[in-house]
Amino acid sequence: MGVWTGLIGRRETVDARRPALSVAVLLVCCASSAASQTAPPSIRYDQHVPVAGNQPPASTLKNPFKGDSVVAAQGSTLFEGFNCGGCHGGVVGAVGPSLADGRWRYGGSDGALFMSIFYGRARGMPAFGGTLPAESIWRLVTYLQSFQPPDSTISTTSWK
Amino acid sequence: MAARRTRRPCVPISVLLAGLVACRGPAPTVVDDGQWTMPGRDYSASRFSGLAEITAANAKNLRPTWSFSTGVLGGHEGQPLVVGSTMYVVTPYPNVLYAFDLTKEGYPLRWKYRPYVDPQAIGQACCDIVNRGAFYADGKIIFNLLDGHTVAVDTANGRELWKTKIADLDAGETTPMAPLVVKDRVIVGNAGGENGVRGWVKGLDLSTGAIVWTGYSIGPDAEVLASPATFKPFYQKDQELALTSWPTDGWKHGGAPVWGWLSYDPELDLVYYGTGNPGPWNTEQRPGDNRWSTSVLARNPGDGTLRWAYQFTPADNWDYDSTQEMILTELTLNGRQRKVLVHFDKNGFVYTLDRATGELLSAEPYVPVNWARRIDLKTGRPEVDSTKLTGASRGTVKDICPSLEGGKNQQPSAWSPATQLFYLSTSNMCMDYTSFKASYLAGTPYLSAGAPYNVGPGGNLGAFIAWDPVKATRAWEIKEAYPVWSGVLATGGGVVFYGTLDGWFKAVDAKTGAVLWKFKVGSGVIGNPISFRGPDGRQYVAVYAGFGGDWLLLSGDVRSDDPADVRPPASFMPDIARHTSQGGIVWVFGLD
Numbered sequence: 001m002g003v004w005t006g007l008i009g010r011r012e013t014v015d016a017r018r019p020a021l022s023v024a025v026l027l028v029c030c031a032s033s034a035a036s037q038t039a040p041p042s043i044r045y046d047q048h049v050p051v052a053g054n055q056p057p058a059s060t061l062k063n064p065f066k067g068d069s070v071v072a073a074q075g076s077t078l079f080e081g082f083n084c085g086g087c088h089g090g091v092v093g094a095v096g097p098s099l100a101d102g103r104w105r106y107g108g109s110d111g112a113l114f115m116s117i118f119y120g121r122a123r124g125m126p127a128f129g130g131t132l133p134a135e136s137i138w139r140l141v142t143y144l145q146s147f148q149p150p151d152s153t154i155s156t157t158s159w160k
Numbered sequence: 161m162a163a164r165r166t167r168r169p170c171v172p173i174s175v176l177l178a179g180l181v182a183c184r185g186p187a188p189t190v191v192d193d194g195q196w197t198m199p200g201r202d203y204s205a206s207r208f209s210g211l212a213e214i215t216a217a218n219a220k221n222l223r224p225t226w227s228f229s230t231g232v233l234g235g236h237e238g239q240p241l242v243v244g245s246t247m248y249v250v251t252p253y254p255n256v257l258y259a260f261d262l263t264k265e266g267y268p269l270r271w272k273y274r275p276y277v278d279p280q281a282i283g284q285a286c287c288d289i290v291n292r293g294a295f296y297a298d299g300k301i302i303f304n305l306l307d308g309h310t311v312a313v314d315t316a317n318g319r320e321l322w323k324t325k326i327a328d329l330d331a332g333e334t335t336p337m338a339p340l341v342v343k344d345r346v347i348v349g350n351a352g353g354e355n356g357v358r359g360w361v362k363g364l365d366l367s368t369g370a371i372v373w374t375g376y377s378i379g380p381d382a383e384v385l386a387s388p389a390t391f392k393p394f395y396q397k398d399q400e401l402a403l404t405s406w407p408t409d410g411w412k413h414g415g416a417p418v419w420g421w422l423s424y425d426p427e428l429d430l431v432y433y434g435t436g437n438p439g440p441w442n443t444e445q446r447p448g449d450n451r452w453s454t455s456v457l458a459r460n461p462g463d464g465t466l467r468w469a470y471q472f473t474p475a476d477n478w479d480y481d482s483t484q485e486m487i488l489t490e491l492t493l494n495g496r497q498r499k500v501l502v503h504f505d506k507n508g509f510v511y512t513l514d515r516a517t518g519e520l521l522s523a524e525p526y527v528p529v530n531w532a533r534r535i536d537l538k539t540g541r542p543e544v545d546s547t548k549l550t551g552a553s554r555g556t557v558k559d560i561c562p563s564l565e566g567g568k569n570q571q572p573s574a575w576s577p578a579t580q581l582f583y584l585s586t587s588n589m590c591m592d593y594t595s596f597k598a599s600y601l602a603g604t605p606y607l608s609a610g611a612p613y614n615v616g617p618g619g620n621l622g623a624f625i626a627w628d629p630v631k632a633t634r635a636w637e638i639k640e641a642y643p644v645w646s647g648v649l650a651t652g653g654g655v656v657f658y659g660t661l662d663g664w665f666k667a668v669d670a671k672t673g674a675v676l677w678k679f680k681v682g683s684g685v686i687g688n689p690i691s692f693r694g695p696d697g698r699q700y701v702a703v704y705a706g707f708g709g710d711w712l713l714l715s716g717d718v719r720s721d722d723p724a725d726v727r728p729p730a731s732f733m734p735d736i737a738r739h740t741s742q743g744g745i746v747w748v749f750g751l752d
Contacts, residue, residue: 080596080608081599082599082601082604083598083599083601083604083605083606083607083608084604085605086354086604086605086606086607086608087283087604087605089713090610092727092728093713093725093727094713094714095283095285095286095287095288095713096283097722097724097725098725098726098727101724101725101726101727103723103724103725103726104724105722105724105725122279122280123279123280123282123283124279124280124281124282124283124284124285125283126283126603126604131601156717156737156738159716159717159729159734159735159737159738
């Protein structure tokens with residue numbers, strides 16, 4: 001239950017609309033060990049251990065930046081800076097699944113996306129909760145939510 | 161041009177063993193016993209079976225005699241083994257091991273081994289969840305689990321005899337390669353060149369699995385096991401080469417993993433293998449030659465001592481791994497008989513080296529190449545076209561051939577002593593390469609580059625070719641619409657076998673390249689065909705169907721098992737998903 005309390009506590013301390021830090025500052029701050037002090041103790045970022053089966057319900061979490069295009073752009077820079085694109089083929093999918101198809105393996109709600117980044121997922125998604133503060137994770141979520149949802153199916157007539 | 165070569169006279173050992181000839185390399189097996197006990201068929205990695213029942217004349221009568229779904233959808237690289245009357249199959253993650261009883265109708269299972277494999281490996285493995293196969297030795301089937309373990313399984317009952325953690329999954333290391341067993345050593349290596357790992361091979365004790373030695377590809381001599389007394393490279397002879405050819409500490413996350421094939425010369429007591437690309441892909445972050453990435457290394461198997469090394473692509477700018485197979489044979493070059501090692505590199509050149517000394521004897525392009533004009537045989541170094549150099553400050557560098565998929569990649573070639581030809585599956589693509597500054601973050605990609613592909617000269621994305629090492633030219637070729645990603649089987653009957661990404665398995669006349677027979681196997685072929693003699697005395701050919709590997713990432717919507725992952729088609733290969741999706745089937749073919 002410690003994880004629960006830690007996460008909820010953290011979320012409540014996030015000032016959703018405080019002036020955005022420059023991305024450069026964000027990167028410096030996040031790469032330092034200071035960021036990990038705020039992480040719940042069960043996140044061992046250095047070993048990328050996801051905490052399967054001990055996560056709070058995602059439905060209680062809301063993205064404080066939702067729809068903010070400036071924040072989405074910052075999220076895009078974080079996305080590259082933290083090597084997300086290396087697995088997700090940019091965003092269209094490679095080793096990791098596509099993030100641009102409007103479909104989500106572990107749920108597409110604000111909270112589910114946050115959880116996937118914070119805790120990682122068992123099929124190889126690393127846990128970034130020990131490295132990135134919640135605010136940065138919400139910036140990433142905002143970026144992922146900024147894509148225009150494609151048609152629900154891809155026409156196979158384009159396969160020629 | 162290649163050095164002028166004359167062939168050593170080849171004398172058939174026996175009429176019954178058509179195709180087995182005395183000029184053959186150091187393969188320990190003289191009589192073909194109809195088995196296939198190690199990945200490359202023999203220590204020379206020839207992938208040549210002396211069996212000769214299937215011939216160019218009767219191959220048209222081939223038919224499927226058996227098939228089995230592995231129940232796994234990942235890309236099926238690798239090959240089955242046949243030992244005695246049992247066939248062994250290792251699947252991609254989660255690395256199930258099946259043992260089939262070939263003496264009974266329908267080949268029922270003798271047993272099945274299901275290890276626990278950490279699913280984190282799915283996301284850490286760069287290029288699908290492949291496994292390149294097992295090795296039989298001393299009553300054990302030995303293979304790697306994707307999550308960084310080597311296991312030995314008792315052939316008698318399928319029980320696990322030992323399990324050793326060899327790699328650090330959390331650091332981005334995975335273990336898709338097939339072990340090589342020499343005497344009482346099991347030699348294994350790591351993958352993860354895109355995750356900033358540090359490449360190594362380890363020697364394990366065959367009976368206990370204990371790690372006896374570790375030899376890194378990069379870093380200080382002491383950890384590379386390169387002692388001045390025993391390390392004698394032909395070209396660069398300084399000490400601490402693997403340390404001084406990197407920026408400070410760059411080698412600590414510098415890649416050079418070992419995810420391909422190993423071969424062995426029992427007379428020289430040397431194991432040969434290639435290392436992967438240096439990391440990150442942005443070359444400006446690692447000034448220097450980056451030894452021993454993209455190299456061939458020769459080690460003593462007992463204690464790992466490094467005897468010589470040769471680097472194919474110094475300061476690699478293009479992700480040109482050198483993990484492709486090292487085929488051992490003998491050739492007479494300029495009137496002198498040489499024990500050689502032949503290597504078709506991702507960088508588009510085929511290299512012939514003296515395998516005792518590491519001297520480069522020839523290097524010729526086997527696919528269209530433009531990153532280098534030639535390889536200087538005196539220095540062993542490529543003459544690089546500076547307009548094709550990449551790096552974060554150079555923006556997008558266009559039209560580099562071959563692409564980072566290589567002239568060929570993991571798919572192992574075959575050498576036929578009967579025809580004196582190599583047979584290999586090739587890709588025909590070029591690329592536009594853009595790299596950025598990369599940041600190291602353990603267990604995430606240390607990469608920061610993009611390199612979209614374009615079709616190469618001629619408009620076909622791949623070709624299956626026969627390579628004449630004397631003339632240094634293609635004896636013949638079969639153009640294919642897609643990159644050809646399967647390994648090759650050559651046989652004493654004068655028939656060679658390969659498969660295509662769009663799911664055809666083909667038998668070809670070894671001399672002429674005429675397609676004799678083909679069969680649609682249900683999914684793209686990226687595995688390696690083998691041949692064996694069944695308990696009924698007949699010759700069979702086995703191969704996996706199971707699209708994947710690099711192409712799972714790049715081919716658009718070829719999967720159907722995950723409703724949350726749909727992808728647009730790849731621009732250079734938009735229609736492959738019309739012909740195949742994932743699958744996992746073991747096929748056996750024979751004559752009526």
